Amino acid sequence: xxxxxxxxxxxxxxxxxxxxxxxxxxxxxxxxxxxxxxxxxxxxxxxxxxxxxxxxxxxxxxxxxxxxxxxxxxxxxxxxxxxxxxxxxxxxxxxxxxxxxxxxxxxxxxxxxxxxxxxxxxxxxxxxxxxxxxxxxxxxxxxxxxxxxxxxxxxxxxxxxxxxxxxxxxxxxxxxxxxxxxxxxxxxxxxxxxxxxxxxxxxxxxxxxxxxxxxxxxxxxxxxxxxxxxxxxxxxxxxxxxxxxxxxxxxxxxxxxxxxxxx
Amino acid sequence: xxxxxxxxxxxxxxxxxxxxxxxxxxxxxxxxxxxxxxxxxxxxxxxxxxxxxxxxxxxxxxxxxxxxxxxxxxxxxxxxxxxxxxxxxxxxxxxxxxxxxxxxxxxxxxxxxxxxxxxxxxxxxxxxxxxxxxxxxxxxxxxxxxxxxxxxxxxxxxxxxxxxxxxxxxxxxxxxxxxxxxxxxxxxxxxxxxxxxxxxxxxxxxxxxxxxxxxxxxxxxxxxxxxxx
Numbered sequence: 001x002x003x004x005x006x007x008x009x010x011x012x013x014x015x016x017x018x019x020x021x022x023x024x025x026x027x028x029x030x031x032x033x034x035x036x037x038x039x040x041x042x043x044x045x046x047x048x049x050x051x052x053x054x055x056x057x058x059x060x061x062x063x064x065x066x067x068x069x070x071x072x073x074x075x076x077x078x079x080x081x082x083x084x085x086x087x088x089x090x091x092x093x094x095x096x097x098x099x100x101x102x103x104x105x106x107x108x109x110x111x112x113x114x115x116x117x118x119x120x121x122x123x124x125x126x127x128x129x130x131x132x133x134x135x136x137x138x139x140x141x142x143x144x145x146x147x148x149x150x151x152x153x154x155x156x157x158x159x160x161x162x163x164x165x166x167x168x169x170x171x172x173x174x175x176x177x178x179x180x181x182x183x184x185x186x187x188x189x190x191x192x193x194x195x196x197x198x199x200x201x202x203x204x205x206x207x208x209x210x211x212x213x214x215x216x217x218x219x220x221x222x223x224x225x226x227x228x229x230x231x232x233x234x235x236x237x238x239x240x241x242x243x244x245x246x247x248x249x250x251x252x253x254x255x256x257x258x259x260x261x262x263x
Numbered sequence: 264x265x266x267x268x269x270x271x272x273x274x275x276x277x278x279x280x281x282x283x284x285x286x287x288x289x290x291x292x293x294x295x296x297x298x299x300x301x302x303x304x305x306x307x308x309x310x311x312x313x314x315x316x317x318x319x320x321x322x323x324x325x326x327x328x329x330x331x332x333x334x335x336x337x338x339x340x341x342x343x344x345x346x347x348x349x350x351x352x353x354x355x356x357x358x359x360x361x362x363x364x365x366x367x368x369x370x371x372x373x374x375x376x377x378x379x380x381x382x383x384x385x386x387x388x389x390x391x392x393x394x395x396x397x398x399x400x401x402x403x404x405x406x407x408x409x410x411x412x413x414x415x416x417x418x419x420x421x422x423x424x425x426x427x428x429x430x431x432x433x434x435x436x437x438x439x440x441x442x443x444x445x446x447x448x449x450x451x452x453x454x455x456x457x458x459x460x461x462x463x464x465x466x467x468x469x470x471x472x473x474x475x476x477x478x479x480x481x482x483x484x485x486x487x488x489x490x491x492x
Contacts, residue, residue, distance in 0.1 A: 161336060162370035167360030167421055176372065252335055253355040 103236035141233035145185030170253040185237035290347035298341035320478030334364035363423030369414030
């Protein structure tokens with residue numbers, strides 16, 4: 001394995017700077033975003049590297065749990081911020097966060113205990129990267145699905161109410177919109193699985209191969225990860241859409257769009 | 264102008280089949296007690312089977328909100344009773360099937376007209392100026408007037424006991440206004456039903472109503488349904 005020196009990273013950073021100079025001429029605002037994001041990447045990853053190093057040196061369930069909760073809260077905040085119309089009050093944060101907790105955490109713990117079976121099961125070298133990959137993908141699915149759900153319900157409120165007025169139950173009146181939301185939340189991972197290895201080489205597998213792992217071993221891990229991500233994203237999306245759509249109606253099955261607020 | 268016979272025939276009260284042997288009177292078909300919603304209320308009134316009650320008032324006075332509240336589509340204060348049963352005791356979807364609201368604008372969410380209908384119409388499509396072929400049409404080809412007439416038939420296919428009509432003939436030409444009024448009358452006299460009809464057309468009110476309430480500053484005031492001016 002070729003270790004990277006700081007100078008190697010500096011060269012890559014220079015490329016980003018060059019890109020920033022070019023975009024400056026055409027779209028100055030994007031240059032700013034690009035540079036801020038690049039700096040964030042460097043700082044955040046450096047910090048997480050240090051945290052992981054400390055975590056690997058002190059294997060304890062409490063530290064792993066703390067790290068996992070921190071990641072979950074950040075993901076929950078991100079989901080909330082990505083909503084054009086989110087639920088009022090604590091639910092604006094809780095619906096997405098709880099859906100991710102439900103899916104990512106259960107799938108990660110299941111994989112750690114049943115499939116990987118290391119001792120102890122929470123060995124951070126496996127637990128944290130696994131959870132990170134699951135959370136990152138579930139976050140996308142949940143954020144996209146909830147955004148789609150609330151936005152479409154807002155746009156189609158007249159149709160939903162027309163269906164209620166004709167005697168349909170709330171879950172029937174919003175069934176199409178629910179389906180669209182679930183579809184848009186799950187389609188990225190479905191497409192990802194469909195094109196894996198043919199069009200794209202997934203990042204995790206590429207990383208392992210770069211680090212010197214045997215390709216077949218890397219592939220086996222990648223298949224495992226893809227399946228776990230699919231299950232995590234699917235469950236998270238379903239949970240968010242079910243909880244979110246229920247919250248759009250009151251106990252008399254009236255559409256309550258005043259429970260949403262726009263950005 | 265006087266009330267047409269079709270209303271006065273039934274406005275006397277509950278048809279024989281509904282009469283109980285006991286001396287106690289059957290409850291009115293729909294009771295509204297202290298209903299309050301935004302600028303409307305509190306309002307209270309009863310409506311008996313056979314009644315056709317018109318509600319008028321300036322636009323923005325809350326007539327639509329009143330109807331939406333009676334259909335339990337908007338949150339409201341006060342009580343609603345259907346044939347002696349409280350709204351809260353009836354599942355919302357059952358209430359809205361029994362107390363059917365026709366909103367001013369119709370919405371369609373499936374590709375073809377027929378996808379939106381249950382089997383069996385209480386009034387033949389021909390009576391509102393369509394042949395059965397209209398059911399095979401894609402919704403996208405319908406004019407707004409056609410949609411409005413079909414929306415009435417779609418609502419009637421639920422066989423509501425109370426019809427709430429929010430300006431059902433706005434934007435229709437005189438010929439179709441006549442057809443729509445006739446179909447509502449046909450449905451109304453055939454069953455044990457009541458109609459609440461929002462209209463601002465005094466001549467229409469005189470044609471169809473046996474009772475008339477006007478919204479004045481959020482309250483309802485009794486008016487003569489036959490007065491044209």
